[in-house]
Amino acid sequence: MKNFNHTDAESLSQAAGILKEEQQNARVIAGGTDLLSVLKHKLEPDYPETIVNIKSIEGLDHIVEDEDGLKIGATAKLCDIASSPLIQQEYGALADAARSVATPLIRNLATIGGNLCQEVRCWYYRYPDEIGGRIQCLRKGGDTCNAMTGENKNHSIFGARKVNLSGCSSNCPAHVDIPEYLAKLRAGDLDGAASILLEANPIPAVTSRVCTHFCQMNCKRKEYDDNVNIGGMERYVGDHILEHSDRFMVPPKTDSGKRVAIVGSGPAGLTAAFYLRSRGHSVRVYDKMEEAGGLLRYAIPEYRLPKEIVRNLISALEHMGIEFLTGIEIGKDIPVNDLVEQYDSVFLNTGAWKRPLIGLDGEELTTFGLDFLIEVNKWMESKIGKDIIVVGGGNVAVDVAITAKRLGAANVVMACLEPEDQMPASEEELNRAREEGITILPSWGPKEILRDNGKIAGLVLKRCTAVFNEQGHFAPSYDENETTILYGSSILMAVGQKTDLSFLGEALELEVSRGLISVDPLTMKTSVDKVFAVGDVTTGPKTVVDAIADGKKASVAVHCFMTGEAEGDVRHPLGGLITFDASCTGHSKAARLPERPKEERGLHLEDSYGLTLEQVQEEAKRCFNCGCLAVNPSDVATVLTAMDAEIITNKRREPIGEMMKKSHCRLVEEDEILTEIRIPASAKNYRIGYDKFRVRDSHDFAVVSVASAYKVQDGVVTDARIVLGAVAPIPLRAKEAEAYIIGKAVTGELAAEAAEIALQGALPLSKNGYKVQIAKTLVRNSLLNARNSTEE
Structure with a gap:
């Protein structure tokens, strides 16, 4: 075991102070039997440098009763609880639970606080x-x-515990709570799924079609069979949102009186506009193009993103009260400093539309890929039947290549610096390009443009041996002796885009670095008061979903700036029980989007069709809803939940059931110390029982346990609490079973029915279905025992 500092605390305040000191990296020890095992086996990622012993604090080991009930100090030993005449006589189930914990040796060391706070069993x-x-x-x-x-x-037969963000959500730049909205889909709640999705992404009909789907790359299911087709389900929900935008994208109930100008209507600007308008602010969006949507409208081919989707999105945003002023170029038609004077906040989202130059002789004869996509039909009028070379390896390059091919180019070749397994374009897009007959040449870079009478005749390529240097910076190296020649009449350069900051003029002195607007990474605030910037203009070209994430973050900062409100907690809630479909562990293939036949494809028809609702719901069932399936091992927690006990710490006082629901890894926070357990005097009015199934008597781990508290009068149940232990990550109240038996006479039939109801929501895994039958038996016995003891 690794060495640690050991401190005997003299007071709670001293112990809490040590825990709060970050450099101490401290943990509390009360009984020690569990924590020392954790440290010995180095189970956790962080090893504490200091252990704070609270058994040395006087007054924390009491067992006393007053008119309010029983009070037990956190360091009271389980052996003392088990042998206490007071507890045996008045709170016997707690004595039974304490006595059931392992061997006498462990009971003599273990404390009730330690039993409550012990690590899960897995x-x-x-x-x-x-x-x-x-x-x-x-x-x-x-x-x-x-x-x-x-x-x-x-493991658990009642679902899992969310202890970290799921792999899909953590890999999504927008941190969409994917498992949660898939759970809504499984339940048939399409509107609920839509509402959850809109919390992080207001344009899912767009992202589902153009996103790289980082979420699917980190889907844990793909290690089992196929990743879940999150994009296909997102598309269905996104289209549902647009079809019913009058329900989901509604004007705010009240106006704040604050006015925001957004320059540029790309994905970051549209995202910010949605969230700012939702908060009640007046939002006006300026764009130099004839239609709003930025690169979504002009740079993404319609076979990937139909123009009608973008237009419907803009219409929905207009319905919210967002005003779009198009055909207005800020910096030319309206000075940007005029906006600063007229609005409470100005939001710059001008994107990256400018051509980067790579210093190739004759480069002026080539065509910028983005210009090609914007003016595609006009550009191709004289190029039909020609051989075309595309330089670049990203999704834009693939879009350029496919578009040229579909417009009638005889041959299209893509050349890029990266090796095939490192190409920026998604595997899906590269496969589509090959299917269309496009040749892809990885690990080649342009060396020389061949010309004939001032016109392009071809391109000489040189072998690229590395794209990045040892520091990870873009610095291509080549083998100048290995070359190849491509012949073609046109070269389309799709090697990235640059920002154009000329619109800023000289009046607005924003801090700029390497052609990008400098911003605070947390707030997106620029060096000029009231002015914020987001998206490609601050980072260079990134993905649509990256822009959405930045747009939402900046919208929160703008709102706080204008209103003076503090930023709320936007972390995903952890700690709740999460469910999944019981069939999810069966091997299955992911649902695939139906594809338009190759011979029917064109520039103005979407290549793929969406999934049906039935397919979406079946695909949602494949989600593991990744969470921890370990069970809570505490015997006393189960009994205390049935007794409606309260937990006292140095920071709060809360019913144990509520505290268990909120916790995710441990019952208390890192700088929190459990000090006392209080059982109300009313617990003595119940027939409280505890039963536990285990492998052997000396084994502390319950396979299944049940704690119960019944009020039975004249053979009729007047109140009931049934708590299942070791079947879920927290002690679980069987509330439906409780409600069912209240007001009914206790019979063998009623006990059996209650047992069935208590376990009807179980989600057994492949090897723990036996727990269901054991739990039913224990629930049935608990009710019959309460009847028999009452009759006696």
Whole structure:
């Protein structure tokens, strides 16, 4: 075991102070039997440098009763609780639970606070050496619970616990809560799914068609069979939102009186406009093009993103009260400093439309790929039947190549610096290009433009041996001796875009670095008061979903700037129970979007069709809804939940059931100390029981446990609490079963019905279905025992 500093705390304030000191990296020890095992096996990613012993604090080991009920100090030993005449006589189930914990040796060391705060039970978490070495499970900083498809005989039968962002959500720049909206789809709540999606992405009908889908790249299901087709489901929900935009994209109920000018209507600007208008601000969007939408409208071919989708999106935003002024070039028609004077905030989102030059002799004869996409039909009028060379390896280059081919180019060749497995374009787009007959030449860079009478005749390529230097910076190196020649009448350069900041003029002295507007990365605020900037104009060309993420972040900053409000907590909630479809662990193929036949494809028809609602709901069932399936091992937590106990810490006082719901990795926060457990005197009015199924008596781990609290009068249940232990990440109240039995006479039939209801929501995994039957038996017995003890 690694060495650590050990401190005997003299007071709670001293212990809390040590825990708050970040450099201490401290943990509390009360009983020690669990924590020392965790440290010995190095289970957690961070090892504490200091252990704070709170058993040395006087007064924390009390067991006393007053008119309000029973009070137990956090460091009271389980052996003392089990042998206490007071607890045995008045709160017997708690004594039973304490006595059931492992061997006498452990009970003599373990405390009730330690039992409540102990780590979860899981083969992958607890015993890594016995399964071939350490596994980065969710609780160790990983993003997968191996129990979903591996060994799970002791794991949860009631869903998982969200302890980290799922792999899909964490890999999405916008951090869309993908598992949550897929859960809504599984439940048939399409509007609910739409609302969750809109919280992070207001243009899903667009992103589902053009996004690189980073989420799918990090879908944990692909390690099992196929990744979940998140993009296909996003498309269905996104189209649903646009079709019913009058319900989802509505004007705010009240206006704030604040006015925002947004320059540029690309994805970041549209995102900011949506969220700012939703908060009640007046939003006016300026754009130099004839139609709004920026590169979404002009640079993405219609076979990928139909123009009608963009137009419908703009119309929905206009319905919210957002005003679009197009055909107006800021810096030319209106000085940008005029906007600063007229509005409460100015939001710059002018994108990257300018051509970058790579210093190739004769480069002026080539065509910029973005210009080609914008003026494609006019440009190609005289080029039909010609051989065309495309330089670049990203999605824009693929768009350029496919568009040229579909317009009638005889041959199209793409050449790029990157090797094939490192090309920026997505695998899906590269496969589409090859299907269309486009030749792709990876690891080649332009060396010389061949000319004939001042016109392009071809391009000499040289072998690219590396794209980046040892520091990871873009610095291509070549083998000048290995060359090849491509013959063609036109060269389309699709090697990126630059920002054009000339619109700023001289009056607005914004800080600029390397051709980009400098902003605070947290707030997107520029060096000029009231002016914010976002998107490609601050970062250079990035993906649409990156722009959306930045647009939302900046909208929050703008809102806070104008209103003086503090930024709210935008973290994803963790700690709740999450469910999945019981069939998700069966091997299956992902649903694929139907494709338009190759011979029917063109420039103005979308290449793919959407999934049906039935396909979407079936695909949503494939989601593992990645969470931790380990169970809470505390015996006393189950009983205390049935007793409606309260937990007291140095920071709060809360019913144990509520505290358990909020926790995700541990019951208390890192700088929080559990000090006392309080059981109300009313608990003595119930028949409280505790039963536990385990492998052997000396084994502390419950396979299944049930704690119950019943009021039975004249054979009729007047109140009930049924709590299931070791079947979920937290002790679980069987509230539907409780409600069912209240007001009914206790019979064998009623007990059996209650057991069935208590387990009807179970989601057993491949190897733990036996827990369901054991839990039913324990629930049934708990009710019959309460009846029998009442009759006695």
